[in-house]
Amino acid sequence: MSALLSVKGLEKTFGQVVAARDIDVDVPQGQTVGIIGANGAGKTTFVNMITGHLTPSGGTIEFEGRDITGLPSRKIMRLGIARSFQVAQVFPTFSVLENLCAATAIARSGSSVVGAALSRFASAETSADAEAALDQFQIARFRDALASTLPQGVRKLLDIAMATAGNPRVLLLDEPTSGISLEEKFGLMDVIMGALKARGTTILFVEHDMDIVQRFADRVLAFYDGTVIADGAPAEALGDERVREFITGTLIRSKDGKLGAGRTSHA
Amino acid sequence: MTGLRILLGAAILGGLGAAAPFTPLWLISLVTLAMSTGLVVCGLIILWRGGLVPFGQALFFATGAYTVALSGRWFGVTDAFLLIALAVIMAVLVAFVVGFLLAQYREIFFAMLSLALSMILYGVLVKSETLGSTDGINVAQASFFGMMPRGPGYTFALFWLALGMVFAAWVGVSAYLGSVAGQLAGAIRDNEIRVEYLGISVTRLVHLKLTISAALAGAGGALAALSISHVDPQMAYWTTSGGFVFVTILAGAASVPAAFLGALLFEIVRTIAVALLPGGWQLILGSVLLLTILFVPEGLGSLMIRKRVTVSGREAA
Numbered sequence: 104m105s106a107l108l109s110v111k112g113l114e115k116t117f118g119q120v121v122a123a124r125d126i127d128v129d130v131p132q133g134q135t136v137g138i139i140g141a142n143g144a145g146k147t148t149f150v151n152m153i154t155g156h157l158t159p160s161g162g163t164i165e166f167e168g169r170d171i172t173g174l175p176s177r178k179i180m181r182l183g184i185a186r187s188f189q190v191a192q193v194f195p196t197f198s199v200l201e202n203l204c205a206a207t208a209i210a211r212s213g214s215s216v217v218g219a220a221l222s223r224f225a226s227a228e229t230s231a232d233a234e235a236a237l238d239q240f241q242i243a244r245f246r247d248a249l250a251s252t253l254p255q256g257v258r259k260l261l262d263i264a265m266a267t268a269g270n271p272r273v274l275l276l277d278e279p280t281s282g283i284s285l286e287e288k289f290g291l292m293d294v295i296m297g298a299l300k301a302r303g304t305t306i307l308f309v310e311h312d313m314d315i316v317q318r319f320a321d322r323v324l325a326f327y328d329g330t331v332i333a334d335g336a337p338a339e340a341l342g343d344e345r346v347r348e349f350i351t352g353t354l355i356r357s358k359d360g361k362l363g364a365g366r367t368s369h370a
Numbered sequence: 371m372t373g374l375r376i377l378l379g380a381a382i383l384g385g386l387g388a389a390a391p392f393t394p395l396w397l398i399s400l401v402t403l404a405m406s407t408g409l410v411v412c413g414l415i416i417l418w419r420g421g422l423v424p425f426g427q428a429l430f431f432a433t434g435a436y437t438v439a440l441s442g443r444w445f446g447v448t449d450a451f452l453l454i455a456l457a458v459i460m461a462v463l464v465a466f467v468v469g470f471l472l473a474q475y476r477e478i479f480f481a482m483l484s485l486a487l488s489m490i491l492y493g494v495l496v497k498s499e500t501l502g503s504t505d506g507i508n509v510a511q512a513s514f515f516g517m518m519p520r521g522p523g524y525t526f527a528l529f530w531l532a533l534g535m536v537f538a539a540w541v542g543v544s545a546y547l548g549s550v551a552g553q554l555a556g557a558i559r560d561n562e563i564r565v566e567y568l569g570i571s572v573t574r575l576v577h578l579k580l581t582i583s584a585a586l587a588g589a590g591g592a593l594a595a596l597s598i599s600h601v602d603p604q605m606a607y608w609t610t611s612g613g614f615v616f617v618t619i620l621a622g623a624a625s626v627p628a629a630f631l632g633a634l635l636f637e638i639v640r641t642i643a644v645a646l647l648p649g650g651w652q653l654i655l656g657s658v659l660l661l662t663i664l665f666v667p668e669g670l671g672s673l674m675i676r677k678r679v680t681v682s683g684r685e686a687a
Contacts, residue, residue: 154567176566176567177566177567177569177570177571180566180567180568180569181569185567186567188563192561192563192564192567193561193564194556194557194560194561194564195560195561196556196559196560197556197557197560205553205554205557205568206568208550208553209550209554209565209568209569209570210568210569211550212550214568214569214570215570216551216570216571216574216575216577216578218550219549219550219551219554219570219575220546220549220550220551220552220578221549222549222550223548223549223550224548224549224550224552224553225548265564265568266567268568269568269569
């Protein structure tokens, strides 16, 4: 299977600090990849480099065989890689429907400024796309609410729904369930994954909750100290000794320095 | 914008045009001048909706005005329509060039950088003998379709020209505000990161807004130059820019016709204030601005829009 997204030797340094190093990942079409790691392990740096938010210090990123390393984020979006944010990025003074209309209108105008100046905002097609997204992400009952007044989970869904407006082939979700209560996490992920799977989107999501990862990911990338220390099916990757020691915390050191089985935690 | 609204607008402006011969000449001149300010304010509304307030819009206003004066003086151009077209083109060119710099900045930096650029033009105009220095340049009488109306006829012709420009600006700006780029103004003000991650360049959107606003300011400057028959560096001075911002606050960003009504109100208040208090008219003008901000913070336009418009029915008034 040839890779849709191919990352080779990716690295990022901020002065003396190495935020990412030696990252090699191939993601085939249609896969759902869970990205795990402790805070500061390089997960968001990885997402930021793929989406053009950060320029890598070294290495290459290829999408559909095309080198996209260091392109500005909006060009990467236009090629078909979208993202959501850890803190949902919406237009707070717009209603939910208006937020979605803005996203679909940009997609429909070809993401060009000239196209945007020449196409009408309030078109039937734009509204239809936006209404469809409302249903798909199950936020129709918040249709006319201002985005600034939304509950956290709905805001997250809106952010992701907007990111999918251009029908991206790859979607990166940065901690889609952060700030969401434990009871609501699975429901939220069910909605997100349901909507995205229906579109055949390839998904990479950053997640701290291992239960979520096990449930939704086909594959797990475990980050530690700026690089990938385990890469494989969830059971395999989560069972890796270093993953258990450094990330999931299911191995704890006893006082004499030996490793032993410990508690499970939502690290 | 519906056909009915366009028809209504055309009827109102046509009615005003027909009333001209029965109106005192001083009032017609005042309205023409107010319309030139209104054109500039239309452009400021476009920027303001995106959260941008330029303190140096006089840069484009003066560019338009001087283009009219110099085209007449150097090249003997007298056709009013050609003069206005040249003024708009020059203002657009200037905005396109300085836009590469200005579009990188926001908020107070955008405001002050635009002020700085207008003050550079002011300095150049004051220092340059060729451009008339502090005295400025007289503007030759313009012709309309080869005719050179004299006396009151010229005042009428300019007034009708102003009404035509108001109509064109109203239709054009309303269409722009209803476009995707126009509607994204609020999105840019809210969250630039999200706009960029929807795949469109915020910098280029701002650049476009600036260029459109400059076209309107250039047109306004051209009309003012023809109307006053004189241009001077004061047209590029920061107080001129300040006056435009003043009217923008008075008019608000909600409606395009409000830009012209606001400009008219501004001219009337200023005329009355100068008559009442020749040495202290700024006191009256300042009080009007204060009252506007206190009691009609969203401007006159907000009084003309009945409800908060939503996307499905969102329409630039």
